[in-house]
Amino acid sequence: ETGVTQSPTHLIKTRGQQVTLRCSSQSGHNTVSWYQQALGQGPQFIFQYYREEENGRGNFPPRFSGLQFPNYSSELNVNALELDDSALYLCASSHLTNTEAFFGQGTRLTVV
């Protein structure tokens, strides 16, 4: 096991609602990245947090936002959910030098 934990594991939301996903990073890691993985696709980079600041962002709209806390845990918030937001959301903790990334088990989000 990687030591990266995500909650909840599964979630069903209605279109238009808001959702918050949580991630506890591995001990000693200061960087958390979030990815969206649609069925049959590779993970797509959403954004990365380092020392509580956003450190890079992929091609996702502003309704995807995040936080990192002093203990390096992190949240992903998605507002105004759309059906296409249904996916597996993965967080990965690492060092900023972007060597080995340790992924959590993911949160399976279904938007209906």
Added chain:
Amino acid sequence: GQQVMQIPQYQHVQEGEDFTTYCNSSTTLSNIQWYKQRPGGHPVFLIQLVKSGEVKKQKRLTFQFGEAKKNSSLHITATQTTDVGTYFCAGSGGSNYKLTFGKGTLLTVNP
């Protein structure tokens, strides 16, 4: 933006046969990583390649990074049923904060 393409999308082999998946980037990479994701699981780091022309081996797995640092391959010798899963390459560019994943190659192994 940076794109990473991976082929084949699917590969079915008989146990004991070899398997290779190929990865190509639209831009030069600073490093490339390989991950394995079992069905219903999450990506698990296998290896990182950094140097041009680098070759690394892990038991039956051989990883290569191209001379131009734009392509990579993973070769599995004598596949076993435990090798089943989706293999992803993920490239990192100069910014070093973002991994761009390929779509993966789903490997199934017939015992």
